[in-house]
Amino acid sequence: MTDETLAAAIDEQRVAPEMTGTLRLYRWQDAIFRAITFLSAALVVVVLAGMIVFLVHGAIPALTAMGPSFFWTSDWDTVEDIYGALAPITGTLITATIAMVIGIPVSFGIAMFLTEICPGVLRRPIGTAIELLAGIPSVVFGIWGLFYLTPVLQEYVQPVLIDYLGPLPIIGVLFQGPPFGIGILDGGIVLAIMVLPYITSITRDVFMTVPPLLRESAYGMGCTTTEVVWKIVIPYCRVGLIGGVMLGLGRALGETMAVTFVIGNTYQISASLLAPGTTISAAIANEFNEAFEEQHLSALIALGLVLFLITFVVLALAKWMLMAIDKREGRR
Amino acid sequence: MVILKSVALKLGALLLGAGIVAGSAAAAEITGAGATFPYPLYSKWAESYKAKTGVGLNYQAIGSGGGVKQIKAKTVTFGATDNPLKKDALAAAGLVQFPTVMGGIVPIVNLKGIGPNKMVLDGPTLADIYAGKIKTWNDAAITKLNPGLTLPATAIATVWRSDASGTNFNFTYYLSQVSASFKSSIGSGNSVKWPGGIGAKGNDGVAATVKQTANSIGFVEYAYAKQNNVAFTKMVNAAGNVVSPDVSAFTAAAASADWSKAVGFYLILANQSGAQAWPMTAATFILVEARPKAPPATAEALKFFDWAYSNGDAAAKALDYVPMPAAVKASVRATWVRDVTAGDNNAPLYKPGS
Amino acid sequence: MSARVRRRGVVNIVVLSLSVATALVGLAFLTLIGWTLVSRGLSAINLDLFTLETPPPGSRGGLANAIVGSAMMTGLAMLIATPIGLLAGTYLAEYGRDSRFGSVARFINDILLSAPSILVGLFVYGFTVLPMQHYSAWAGSIALSLIALPVIVRSTQDMIGLVPVPLREAAAALGAPEWRVMVSIVWRAAGSGMLTGVLLAAARVSGETAPLLFTALNNQFWSTDLNAPMANLPVVIYRFALSPYDDWQQLAWGGAFLITFTILVLNVLARVVSSRSQLKV
Numbered sequence: 001m002t003d004e005t006l007a008a009a010i011d012e013q014r015v016a017p018e019m020t021g022t023l024r025l026y027r028w029q030d031a032i033f034r035a036i037t038f039l040s041a042a043l044v045v046v047v048l049a050g051m052i053v054f055l056v057h058g059a060i061p062a063l064t065a066m067g068p069s070f071f072w073t074s075d076w077d078t079v080e081d082i083y084g085a086l087a088p089i090t091g092t093l094i095t096a097t098i099a100m101v102i103g104i105p106v107s108f109g110i111a112m113f114l115t116e117i118c119p120g121v122l123r124r125p126i127g128t129a130i131e132l133l134a135g136i137p138s139v140v141f142g143i144w145g146l147f148y149l150t151p152v153l154q155e156y157v158q159p160v161l162i163d164y165l166g167p168l169p170i171i172g173v174l175f176q177g178p179p180f181g182i183g184i185l186d187g188g189i190v191l192a193i194m195v196l197p198y199i200t201s202i203t204r205d206v207f208m209t210v211p212p213l214l215r216e217s218a219y220g221m222g223c224t225t226t227e228v229v230w231k232i233v234i235p236y237c238r239v240g241l242i243g244g245v246m247l248g249l250g251r252a253l254g255e256t257m258a259v260t261f262v263i264g265n266t267y268q269i270s271a272s273l274l275a276p277g278t279t280i281s282a283a284i285a286n287e288f289n290e291a292f293e294e295q296h297l298s299a300l301i302a303l304g305l306v307l308f309l310i311t312f313v314v315l316a317l318a319k320w321m322l323m324a325i326d327k328r329e330g331r332r
Numbered sequence: 333m334v335i336l337k338s339v340a341l342k343l344g345a346l347l348l349g350a351g352i353v354a355g356s357a358a359a360a361e362i363t364g365a366g367a368t369f370p371y372p373l374y375s376k377w378a379e380s381y382k383a384k385t386g387v388g389l390n391y392q393a394i395g396s397g398g399g400v401k402q403i404k405a406k407t408v409t410f411g412a413t414d415n416p417l418k419k420d421a422l423a424a425a426g427l428v429q430f431p432t433v434m435g436g437i438v439p440i441v442n443l444k445g446i447g448p449n450k451m452v453l454d455g456p457t458l459a460d461i462y463a464g465k466i467k468t469w470n471d472a473a474i475t476k477l478n479p480g481l482t483l484p485a486t487a488i489a490t491v492w493r494s495d496a497s498g499t500n501f502n503f504t505y506y507l508s509q510v511s512a513s514f515k516s517s518i519g520s521g522n523s524v525k526w527p528g529g530i531g532a533k534g535n536d537g538v539a540a541t542v543k544q545t546a547n548s549i550g551f552v553e554y555a556y557a558k559q560n561n562v563a564f565t566k567m568v569n570a571a572g573n574v575v576s577p578d579v580s581a582f583t584a585a586a587a588s589a590d591w592s593k594a595v596g597f598y599l600i601l602a603n604q605s606g607a608q609a610w611p612m613t614a615a616t617f618i619l620v621e622a623r624p625k626a627p628p629a630t631a632e633a634l635k636f637f638d639w640a641y642s643n644g645d646a647a648a649k650a651l652d653y654v655p656m657p658a659a660v661k662a663s664v665r666a667t668w669v670r671d672v673t674a675g676d677n678n679a680p681l682y683k684p685g686s
Numbered sequence: 687m688s689a690r691v692r693r694r695g696v697v698n699i700v701v702l703s704l705s706v707a708t709a710l711v712g713l714a715f716l717t718l719i720g721w722t723l724v725s726r727g728l729s730a731i732n733l734d735l736f737t738l739e740t741p742p743p744g745s746r747g748g749l750a751n752a753i754v755g756s757a758m759m760t761g762l763a764m765l766i767a768t769p770i771g772l773l774a775g776t777y778l779a780e781y782g783r784d785s786r787f788g789s790v791a792r793f794i795n796d797i798l799l800s801a802p803s804i805l806v807g808l809f810v811y812g813f814t815v816l817p818m819q820h821y822s823a824w825a826g827s828i829a830l831s832l833i834a835l836p837v838i839v840r841s842t843q844d845m846i847g848l849v850p851v852p853l854r855e856a857a858a859a860l861g862a863p864e865w866r867v868m869v870s871i872v873w874r875a876a877g878s879g880m881l882t883g884v885l886l887a888a889a890r891v892s893g894e895t896a897p898l899l900f901t902a903l904n905n906q907f908w909s910t911d912l913n914a915p916m917a918n919l920p921v922v923i924y925r926f927a928l929s930p931y932d933d934w935q936q937l938a939w940g941g942a943f944l945i946t947f948t949i950l951v952l953n954v955l956a957r958v959v960s961s962r963s964q965l966k967v
């Protein structure tokens with residue numbers, strides 16, 4: 001019942017006069033309740049607005065001092081107060097790219113396995129296990145990466161990469177240099193493992209939205225499982241899949257703890273994926289508490305602003321795509 | 333309630349800053365922050381001092397750069413640095429500086445089959461490794477110094493301090509003294525721009541990273557290498573002798589230091605000439621306000637260091653630090669009486685023998 | 687024709703084997719992490735862990751102050767975030783469903799939901815630590831509550847959206863005021879779903895490290911003062927794992943196991959609650 005109809009009812013005095021008092025009271029209560037919920041919702045907006053204001057305001061000193069060169073120089077010198085954000089920006093983008101290059105096919109593979117191949121009895125337990133793994137805190141992935149993945153990478157994986165891929169033309173440059181273990185590649189792999197359960201569970205959910213009718217018809221026509229997935233399932237869920245991948249990408253871009261352990265904390269840009277580097281969030285986590293000079297603090301906040309903008313774009317795209325799929329489903 | 337709250341706020345304000353944390357018994361606590369170099373010793377001293385007096389020392393090892401900043405911001409009762417401030421800087425910031433102990437910085441390596449005190453390095457070689465000129469472990473410069481060792485052809489991963497560090501300062505200061513090219517290309521300071529390698533936070537971070545990374549080299553205060561069972565190396569010193577890092581080599585380096593001429597105790601012990609002197613020896617310093625904002629807290633801090641001078645030498649030697657000579661301690665105490673004061677009548681906060 | 691069928695069959699087998707292979711590799715990695723965590727973590731669990739403070743290196747100690755600190759800050763964060771989140775979710779699902787403000791707020795909430803948590807830490811540092819001039823457990827709780835808030839808003843919004851309209855109309859027809867319909871009918875119907883959201887938010891918050899680095903910081907000692915820095919498991923794990931001391935690393939694994947176990951329990955609880963829900967998603 002809306003306010004208007006209620007008011008109309010009172011106006012027309014279809015209710016007994018002694019009832020109007022109660023109704024007025026109700027109206028007051030409703031208005032207050034509504035106001036409280038509205039204020040709560042407004043708070044969400046205020047938080048994001050506050051975050052943007054803080055980041056922009058905090059970033060201004062560094063950005064005015066450095067000018068646009070903040071974005072494309074890579075000198076990060078706390079002694080001379082010169083700050084260039086290129087190294088952490090590229091580090092963030094490259095680690096996230098590695099995470100996606102590894103994470104997407106594996107996630108799709110697992111999702112396909114779970115929805116099309118896996119025996120029915122195992123589907124639920126494996127699916128649930130993956131969803132629970134998505135809850136493991138990122139700091140755990142970080143220490144696991146440092147103590148278990150890094151030595152293996154350094155001793156067994158990277159020497160092979162350097163020997164076999166290093167001499168190749170064009171892509172060889174990505175795999176040259178000494179095997180330190182710690183570095184961009186390490187960070188990317190840890191991120192890939194971290195986003196794996198996340199993307200997998202979204203992908204699986206999206207795969208399951210395909211109406212059984214479509215799938216069965218295709219099988220009925222004699223399609224192989226591969227063809228069903230390629231020609232029916234994936235086209236059907238394309239937008240949802242991209243949305244899910246984008247959400248995973250958003251996580252990979254903004255992740256702090258899993259990366260900080262294994263990235264190497266070096267403000268250096270190297271063509272090689274094996275070299276140590278840094279990411280925006282790792283730089284902030286490492287330096288923010290030690291930074292006292294205004295310029296240094298401001299430069300770190302400016303890094304935060306850049307990270308915000310990057311993730312905002314990715315998330316907005318994801319959201320937009322997921323909304324598109326919702327609409328399509330709503331139409332049906 | 334209001335009073336309680338304001339006390340809590342003031343206490344909190346006192347403890348502001350990176351890594352500065354307060355216990356619930358904040359009243360009976362001295363707060364300090366800075367160098368990680370002396371941290372193993374300060375935490376040992378703090379343990380004994382608390383057992384004896386009930387007063388705790390909450391020392392946060394955040395790096396020398398952080399220590400100087402914190403005391404300048406007056407968020408701690410004392411700051412600690414291995415990179416001493418010069419006279420003018422002290423005067424400008426209204427600080428008093430004094431050394432507590434001396435110790436050695438040692439190179440540490442992670443190489444299969446090479447244990448502590450096996451490898452020999454010299455200053456120019458170390459400088460070239462860190463400058464990126466020597467890239468592999470079997471480089472002629474290293475094998476020449478280590479004829480008995482089989483060194484792998486693997487690349488050297490240099491590990492350095494990513495925070496502003498006095499250990500970093502002393503290390504680069506030494507390398508700049510022994511290598512002109514290092515001096516011109518990298519130079520010395522709390523944080524310098526390394527041409528490659530991996531950054532780690534604090535002495536403990538460097539030790540952890542070297543432990544974790546095969547074929548790496550790092551540099552830490554000796555106690556960190558010893559406590560963590562990391563392979564430290566010998567060095568060729570200024571006199572041309574191969575010396576092992578131990579308390580006698582640090583003492584030999586300290587012996588040739590002339591503290592009496594050091595204004596504000598500013599003295600850097602790198603590359604001393606003694607026959608058995610460890611080349612990367614350094615003193616570590618404490619900074620307190622000359623006219624403290626909170627006189628009782630500073631008085632407590634001075635009491636603590638007074639106790640440490642009188643009773644802490646054994647603990648220092650056990651961790652391979654070198655205690656300050658008696659003459660230096662006496663002149664530090666005289667400095668406290670003269671320079672650290674409070675109130676309109678400039679009453680000294682430190683009372684000898686109290 | 688038969689060649690084509692054969693080729694399709696081969697392609698199918700190759701793709702299926704690849705899928706199985708990736709599944710095996712992916713699951714193997716995840717199992718490996720889980721196994722490492724359990725084996726390293728369990729060996730670090732003992733009574734000291736729950737009774738002693740975080741030690742200096744080389745001394746006997748545990749994680750008691752960090753466990754209590756984490757529990758206090760997570761609890762406080764949930765106390766802040768839950769009512770606001772439920773009310774905001776209610777507004778977005780019910781009153782602001784078709785309004786412009788509603789759709790903007792829903793969009794913003796989704797952005798917050800996936801915003802990098804370290805940015806939340808920076809922001810809370812800016813409006814609590816900077817003006818107060820010191821780190822505090824309050825700041826940590828607020829940062830965590832901002833992580834929990836969008837999770838609760840989103841789940842509440844989704845759950846309330848599932849409550850059938852006739853239920854509301856029936857209640858309204860009985861003469862109940864709007865807010866009564868919400869509280870006694872809609873919230874009750876969506877109750878277990880909303881509770882699931884709150885539990886998932888608590889799980890998410892328990893493992894967050896980045897927002898605490900600049901807000902609650904850490905504390906070596908026992909402290910329950912909300913106005914002072916407070917020890918907490920994630921930051922202790924971060925510091926201790928990156929140290930060279932074996933005993934500290936051991937404690938870090940113990941802490942990692944505790945956190946993961948807690949999150950697991952919360953997640954399982956959330957599943958149990960949601961499976962009992964009257965509304966099936």
